[in-house]
Amino acid sequence: MKIGSLPNIFKSRPLILVLTSLLLAGGGYAGYRIYDYTWNDPIFCKSCHIMETAFASWEKSVHVGVNCHDCHHLSPQEGMQLGYSFVFQRPSAVPPRHGKIIVSGKFCIQCHLERDEKYPQAVSIRASQFHEKHGFEKKIECSKCHGYKTHEFLPEERFCVMCHEGKEVHGAGMVELACLNCHSDRTKDLRPEREKCLFCHGSDEIRVQLIREERLDVKHFTPSPEKIKAAIKINIPADSKHQFDCYA
Known part of the structure; x- marks a missing residue:
């Protein structure tokens, strides 16, 4: 077929530009959709059977x-x-990590x-x-x-002992507690401060205050009501001159 015999539709330069633009736009949109699906849709990750x-x-x-x-x-x-x-x-299992993060x-x-x-x-x-x-x-x-x-x-209740091995507690009533039931998220060395001890050994007001603060140690791990009830209660008046830390 000679060029001169081409249909008039192919001789219109504006129309060709429009069709080319539509083709590029469609290809760009399709490419974006593929990218979005493979990088932003977790369902794509599930498509791999492993x-x-x-x-x-x-x-x-x-x-x-x-x-x-x-x-x-x-x-x-x-x-x-x-x-x-x-x-x-087509791997049948996730490859070994070999210590890689x-x-x-x-x-x-x-x-x-x-x-x-x-x-x-x-x-x-x-x-x-x-x-x-x-x-x-x-x-x-x-x-x-x-x-x-x-x-x-x-973390699990005893996840700390994976690294901190051989640690002991000083009371029989503490053996079954989670590490964060005693250790505090408020002190630089993470040792229990007096308020944390009084979570079990003090009044309801102290427990309410600590829970309200939503620090991670209390938010995720709190002793059971039975453990709190069984703990010996210590009544320390707010105006007492003896306000030492339990581990002072």
């Missing part, structure tokens, strides 16, 4: 509303390697210290002495205490 268990635990976790890539950051190269492995190698603490503090506007409800560690001591002074990775079980972010 992620089903991790996805199920994520759905039950406190991070259920958090996008996978907000914690699991991948470079473009890592993303391509992951995609190649999924399509061509999967989620760096620098991503945790974006929400829990610097306050990411995407997740304003994230619990702040700004006033926490526990995190000051372990995370910033000792440089311990967040995942050492949080998430050592897949997507289980709240």
Whole structure:
């Protein structure tokens, strides 16, 4: 067919420009949708069969509303390697970690210290002495205490003894308590201060006040009502001259 015999529709330069623009816009939109799905939709991560268990635990976790890539950051190269492995190698299990830190603490503090506007409800560690001591002074990775079980972010009652071995308590009534039932988030050395001891051994007013402050040690771990009731009560008048710490 000669050029001169082409239909008139192909001879209209404005129309060609319009069609080209529509084609580019459609391709750009399709590309954006593919990018958004692969990077911002957790369902895409579930499409890999070895992620089903991790996805199920994520759905039950406190991070259920958090996008996978907000914690699991991948470079473009890592993303391509992951995609190649999924399509061509079809692994049957998650590869061994070999001690690699999967989620760096620098991503945790974006929400829990610097306050990411995407997740304003994230619990702040700004006033926490526990995190000051372990995370910033000792440089311990967040995942050492949080998430050592897949997507289980709240520490267990005795998680401290994984590192702090061979510790003893001085009273039989304290043996079954969680570490944070006694250790305080208010002191620099994390030792119990008098108010923390009086949580069990003092009045209801002290317990109400500590709970109202919502510090992490009381927010996540409190002794059972039975333990509190069984604890010997110490009546210390507010105007007493003897206001020493229990461990002074």
